[in-house]
Amino acid sequence: PHEGHAAKSGVGYCAIQLPSDEVYLTLNPGRVGENLLLLAEAPAATSLSLEFAQPGVSGALLSDLTSRSAGTDGAAWQGSAILPQVGIWRVTLVIRPDRFSEVRGVCTMEILP
Numbered sequence: 001p002h003e004g005h006a007a008k009s010g011v012g013y014c015a016i017q018l019p020s021d022e023v024y025l026t027l028n029p030g031r032v033g034e035n036l037l038l039l040a041e042a043p044a045a046t047s048l049s050l051e052f053a054q055p056g057v058s059g060a061l062l063s064d065l066t067s068r069s070a071g072t073d074g075a076a077w078q079g080s081a082i083l084p085q086v087g088i089w090r091v092t093l094v095i096r097p098d099r100f101s102e103v104r105g106v107c108t109m110e111i112l113p
Contacts, residue, residue, distance in 0.1 A: 014107035016093045018043070023105070025050070025091060031112045032086055039065060039077040043095065043103075048077050051092040054085065060092075086113050 012030020016023050023042050027035040042048060053060040065077035083089065088108055095103040 011110045011112055014091060014109040016091070016105040016107045018093075018095070018103060018105045023093065025093070025107065025109075027081070027083075027109070027111070030109075032083055034080060034082050037063060037065065037079040037081055038068075039093070042075045042077050043097070044075065045095045045097050046099065047096045049094045050079070050081065051094065052081060052083060053090045053092070054087055055090065083111050086111055 012027040012035070014025050016025060021041070021043060024040045026038045026040070028038070029035065037050065039048065039050075048065040050063045050065065051060040052063070061081060061083070063079045063081040065079040068076040068078045088110055091107050091109060093105045093107075095105075097103065
């Protein structure tokens, strides 16, 4: 991981591998209930969203992200999500670079009570 980043996955944090790069998702506070989402080093896109799912549970929680800033390390996007239970969550990042295509990346993270 880059300097200042935690391990590849953990409580409220994961690194999402994309075909050409890696982006970093942080949930604050990383607990059940409402969480602030921050995605760092994202590639240029018209829209980004996250899908949260738990193994063995049908359906996914969806959260759209909005652009927060652009810097030398890539754009930062933010949003919010309400996660209803503790445990391991599978997070899918959906990047839409244009209106007709999408790129997906997946990571797992732990959510505490």
